[in-house]
Amino acid sequence: MMSDEQQSLPSHVQIDEQPLQRQQLFHPRANTVAKVSIIGGLLAVALAFFLWGVYTRSPYYTGATVTVDQPVPFSHKHHVGELGIDCRMCHTSVEQSASAGMPATQTCMTCHSQIWANSPVLAPVHESFRSGVPIAWNRVYELPGYVYFNHSIHVQKGIGCVSCHGQIDEMPLTAKAVPLTMQWCLNCHRAPEKYIRPRDEVFNTRWVAQDQLTQGRKLVDDYHIVAGGRLTNCSICHR
Amino acid sequence: MQGDRIQPIAPIEPVLKPGHTYASISDKISDIVVKRKTTLGWFLGFGIAFSLTMVLFASITYLFIKGVGIWGVDIPVAWGFAIINFVWWIGIGHAGTLISAFLLLMRQDWRTSINRFAEAMTLFAVACAGLFPILHLGRPWLFYWLIPYPNTMGLWPQFRSPLDWDFFAVSTYATVSLLFWYIGLIPDVASLRDRTEKRLPRLIFGIMALGWRGSAQHWHRFQMAYLLMAGLATPLVVSVHSIVSIDFAAAIIPGWHSTIFPPYFVIGAIFSGFAMVLTLAIPLRRFFGLQDFVTLRHINIMAKLLLLMGLGVSYGYLMELFMAWYSGDQFETYVSLNRLTGPYWPIFAGVIACNVLAPQLLWFPRVRTNTLALFGVALIVNVGMWLERFMIVVTSLHRDFLPSSWGMYRPTFWDWSTFLGTLGLFFTLFFLFVRVLPMIPMFEMRELLTHREGHTREEQQKLAVEPEGSVA
Numbered sequence: 001m002m003s004d005e006q007q008s009l010p011s012h013v014q015i016d017e018q019p020l021q022r023q024q025l026f027h028p029r030a031n032t033v034a035k036v037s038i039i040g041g042l043l044a045v046a047l048a049f050f051l052w053g054v055y056t057r058s059p060y061y062t063g064a065t066v067t068v069d070q071p072v073p074f075s076h077k078h079h080v081g082e083l084g085i086d087c088r089m090c091h092t093s094v095e096q097s098a099s100a101g102m103p104a105t106q107t108c109m110t111c112h113s114q115i116w117a118n119s120p121v122l123a124p125v126h127e128s129f130r131s132g133v134p135i136a137w138n139r140v141y142e143l144p145g146y147v148y149f150n151h152s153i154h155v156q157k158g159i160g161c162v163s164c165h166g167q168i169d170e171m172p173l174t175a176k177a178v179p180l181t182m183q184w185c186l187n188c189h190r191a192p193e194k195y196i197r198p199r200d201e202v203f204n205t206r207w208v209a210q211d212q213l214t215q216g217r218k219l220v221d222d223y224h225i226v227a228g229g230r231l232t233n234c235s236i237c238h239r
Numbered sequence: 240m241q242g243d244r245i246q247p248i249a250p251i252e253p254v255l256k257p258g259h260t261y262a263s264i265s266d267k268i269s270d271i272v273v274k275r276k277t278t279l280g281w282f283l284g285f286g287i288a289f290s291l292t293m294v295l296f297a298s299i300t301y302l303f304i305k306g307v308g309i310w311g312v313d314i315p316v317a318w319g320f321a322i323i324n325f326v327w328w329i330g331i332g333h334a335g336t337l338i339s340a341f342l343l344l345m346r347q348d349w350r351t352s353i354n355r356f357a358e359a360m361t362l363f364a365v366a367c368a369g370l371f372p373i374l375h376l377g378r379p380w381l382f383y384w385l386i387p388y389p390n391t392m393g394l395w396p397q398f399r400s401p402l403d404w405d406f407f408a409v410s411t412y413a414t415v416s417l418l419f420w421y422i423g424l425i426p427d428v429a430s431l432r433d434r435t436e437k438r439l440p441r442l443i444f445g446i447m448a449l450g451w452r453g454s455a456q457h458w459h460r461f462q463m464a465y466l467l468m469a470g471l472a473t474p475l476v477v478s479v480h481s482i483v484s485i486d487f488a489a490a491i492i493p494g495w496h497s498t499i500f501p502p503y504f505v506i507g508a509i510f511s512g513f514a515m516v517l518t519l520a521i522p523l524r525r526f527f528g529l530q531d532f533v534t535l536r537h538i539n540i541m542a543k544l545l546l547l548m549g550l551g552v553s554y555g556y557l558m559e560l561f562m563a564w565y566s567g568d569q570f571e572t573y574v575s576l577n578r579l580t581g582p583y584w585p586i587f588a589g590v591i592a593c594n595v596l597a598p599q600l601l602w603f604p605r606v607r608t609n610t611l612a613l614f615g616v617a618l619i620v621n622v623g624m625w626l627e628r629f630m631i632v633v634t635s636l637h638r639d640f641l642p643s644s645w646g647m648y649r650p651t652f653w654d655w656s657t658f659l660g661t662l663g664l665f666f667t668l669f670f671l672f673v674r675v676l677p678m679i680p681m682f683e684m685r686e687l688l689t690h691r692e693g694h695t696r697e698e699q700q701k702l703a704v705e706p707e708g709s710v711a
Contacts, residue, residue, distance in 0.1 A: 025432070025445045034450070049388075056391050183393030190393075 062179035068138050071124045073173060080205065081169035087161055087203050098150040102137060105129045140176050141165075147237050157223050158196045162205050163188070169205040189231040193217045196225070252539075254349045255687050256531035264532075264684045265430060268677050271527055273435045277674065280526065285670040291663020298656040302374060309653040312375075316636045316648035321375035323628040324658050326483055327511065328368035328665075329409065330504075330624065332416070333476055334512020335361025339419060340472035343465075348690070349540055351683045352532040356523065356673070357516050358420040363668040364515070365413045367661040372405070374657070401485040408482040412475050419468045425451050426461065426682040480508040487631065493570035494578075494635030497562070503555035510548035510594070511624035517541055517617035519669070521610045523678065532679050535608050542607035545620065549598030552627070556595065570640060582647065583634045586626050593623020 059065050079085050088094060093101035105128040116122050128135045141164075143149055154164075162168060166177020178184055188195045193216030201207040209215060230236070255264075302309060312319040335357040342350035373382045385406040387395050396403045429451035432444035451457060484504035487495040497503075517538070524533040563575035578587045597619045600606045607613060638645045672678065 025441055031450070034446075053389065062391075179391070181391035181393075183391050186393040 057179065057181075059179075062181060063142075063176050064179040065175050065177070067173040067175040068140050070138055070174070071135055072122060075172045076168045076174055077170055077172045094151045095155050096152055098148075098152065100151045105135060140174050141180065143180070148239055149237070155202050156199070157192075157225055158199050158202060158219055159188070159192075160197050160202050160204070160207065163195050163197075167205065185237070186232065189236070192225055192231065193220045196220060196223070199223075252534040252536040254352065254534060254536055255684065256534060259531065259688060261685045261688060264688065265434075265681045267529075267531070268679050268681045268684070269427075269431055269434050271673070272675060272677055273431060273440070281670065281674060285667065288663045288666035288670055291660055292667045293663075294656050295660020295664055298653055298660055299370075299374065301653065302657070303379065307375060307377060309651065310375075310657075311648055311650045311654055313646065313648075315639060315644050315646050316633055318375075318632050318636060319648055320650055320654040320658055321371045323625065323632050324661060325368050325371035326504075326628045326632075327625045328364045328371070328661065329412075329483060330480060330508035330511045330628075331515045332361035332364040332368065332412070332512065333480060333505070333508035334516050335359075335364075336412075336416060336472055337476045337509055337512065338516070339423070340469040341476055343469045344473060348687055349537050351687055352529075352679050353516065353520060353537055353541075354683075355420075355423065355676075355680045356519060356669075356678045358416065358423070359669065359672045359676075359678075360515060360519060361416050361512075362413070362420055363665045363672075365409065365416060366668070367665050369409060369413060370661065372409075401482060401489045404482045405486055408479045412479045415468070415472050415475060419465075419472050422461070422464055422468055423680060424676065425449060426453065427677045427680060429453065430681055431677065476509070477505055480504045487635075492635050492639055493568070494574040494631070497559065499555060499558050499562070503552070503558075506548055506551035506555065507624060507627065510545065510552050511621060513541055513545045513548060514617040514620035514624065517545065517613060518621060521614045521617070523673065525610070527673070527678070529679065532684060535610075538610060538613060539604070539607050542601050542613055542616075545617070546598050546601035549594060549601070549620070553595045556591070573638070574635060577638055578630060578634050581634065581638070583630065583637075586630050586634070589626045590623055590630055593619045594627060597623065 055061055080087070090103035090107055091100040092103070093099060105125060108125050109129050112122055112125060117126075124135055164178060166175075168174070168177075193213060196216050196219045197207060197209065198215075198219065225231070310319055310321070312321075335354075338350050338357045339354040339361075343354070373379050376382055384390075385396055385403055387398075396406075425448055428444045429448035432441055432448050435441045435444060481501035481504065484500035488497055488500040490496060520533055520538070520541070524530050560575050563571040566572075578584070597616050600612070600616055605612075606616070633648045637648055
């Protein structure tokens, strides 16, 4: 695309008084290369940004729907869905404190001292019971240190377990049901009426709203949830 | 012209010394890049600048390891050197844009020979400036949160904050300045491509020239693009530093919360910018023997502009003091008194000496055309404008409304090393620029010659027949 055509200069411009006799600097195909590299460069940048957006939303990055290995393959599907054990049987502090609490080995042993007592799958439970060293469960819902999440306030204000933990009663192995991005948190904090339920139904994994918005608006009112600003104030979650 | 008029003390020189042809202009400018050997002086200057750049990189590395605690910033003075240097550098850039864009639209022919390196100065100054706001963040790797993009946090930047406008202003400024500079370079790198013997430089210049052949169509489109870019860049002369000033003025701190800030900052920016252009132009024309192109006429005009802008900032200082008294506001009054008599009084005294008193020398034509004296004044103004930003940032913050929160700010070693490091970065880039690119636009100088030939006899005489000057 360089000097491969004859030069036509306006009268007042002289680029060179002694034109150098040289071979062509660029092959004619350089024209194509130049155009492709300009457009391709822009497209590559756009594509890089797009792929970055896809990546940061993918389960590979957020961990949503990805099961986490545990020392014992505990099944919420069996215990909650099939046996009907209440969430609070194991997660005892969920209504009173920030952390829902993990059950002590003794809680497991209430049943498993009798049932499946010799199963090798439960060996870590029995080992923990004997030694007194708690089972080291692996965290599924990992929040950054600067997020101060509190279970009790959410439970008290009518946010059901399944709103964040998904259909836990159908999970043979526990996985994070949601991406847990800040955007996901804000979806509810910006419009709690879309997700809120009566307090009595918080632990009901099968509850379905009849008319979520109408009921939701009423509940937001009844539970004195000050929407519009307060819930999206930075220091609600970050202190 | 002489006749019964009073003979001017310094004769008016032409913008281009007589006797030049198209070829001699191109030769003289392009030879610096393609023919002449790299001088020892260049290596020396580059070496010093490059060492300072390494100091900058070391300081930044240590900063990233340890955090902003290595600087002197603390509460109440949370904006220290980083913001002072940011405002100083970004201000310096403004003269480049003013010269290249605004004066192009105004058809001021004296801008021609100084616009290329003034624009380069703008670019490099913006590069130095742009570092500081990022460095002073607690978590600098998250600076891209200033960009509005669809993120997984479900958040936009705070569009009501001038700090965010600042980000847009500076990034727009950097982009437009780069494009404007590059478009202006195209015909000249094409000349360099045709004048270089070695293959690699030819290829590089060839790629940069984007296939420029100098056809009438090329020139037509080029002129149109250049004018359009000038039109885009001209508002930036005013907008960028106005927004920088609103970073301060939007806060309620006495000494910052003032409506005069936007014009006051813009004038200060152009003031410091012209000082820096002179600081660069005077040694450049001497070391590279460019007195024919950057004549005493250029120097004289820039000195006059420096004086004008100096009077502008003096007005700003006066108004700040006047408003402090006239408002009757206890806190405003105290800030002014504290500047005059408080622990930072030497800064205020320095500002007045450098920015108000020193430029008064430029009333004298002898000083304006004495390059050594003018160089001295320009350096003093550079220092003065840096002190002014220190005064604005630090003295306003260190004593705010509550005496219980008062404190002092003392820069640390790392503050100084980062600042000096950016000076190194600036001059490193500048040394590279004068070595590999034509520092004066050849095609515009040739155009100047054409215009001159087309002018009337009287004007021709005015341009060409003037005496060579009693000073040189």
